[in-house]
Amino acid sequence: MNVDHRHERDIARELGSPAPYDPTWLNGQGRAxxxxxxxxxxxxxxxxxxxxxxxxxxxxxxxRDPGQVAALALWACTHVMEVFNDLPMEMLERGDPAFRQLARAYSNSTFQHGFEVRELTDLHEVCQRLDRHALQPAAERALQVLIAEPADPVLFGSLTGAYTPGDEEDAQDYSLTRQFVGSEVVITLTPQVD
Structure with a gap:
């Protein structure tokens, strides 16, 4: 088998989102x-x-490099945010502890600066504080998140558990369906008729 070890791909087309080779991806922060x-x-x-x-x-x-790990985690979190419009709790509470810290930093940064800013420096600060042996497992988890299918329950949890129908203020119950269309998840809530 002949393997091309350059591993060049049209990532922007595959994921439908910015790719690392796009100069606007890190808004100039990557060079620093x-x-x-x-x-x-x-x-x-x-x-x-x-x-x-x-x-x-x-x-x-x-x-080995906090800047590279921060960039990879930022890319993974940005991709998940574009698919789910939020970071699933599984990313924030389960899996590699160092990656969870980076996911939380991404979430906090997004809340503070807005989604379009992509504050790599916030994630880099977290990477700087991590034990150097924690960087590679965090990078591995970020890569797993990037290549995973949106239906992966280990990385992203059960999407059906995200909404609990029939709370006290709303007597109407809903049925929830989910459909995967390419790299996006379409969630539909339909009122149940008695």
């Missing part, structure tokens, strides 16, 4: 932190291509 956006993009490509050798090499390389 020396983020190697092409290496981040190659890591994604290697994971999607199933090339474990390149994936592990790039994770080891990027997982």
């Amino acid at each position: 932190l020396d983020v190697d956006s092409s290496a981040v993009a190659r890591l994604y490509g290697a994971a999607q291509d199933g090339c474990d050798v390149c994936r592990e090499d790039l994770l080891e390389q990027l997982g």
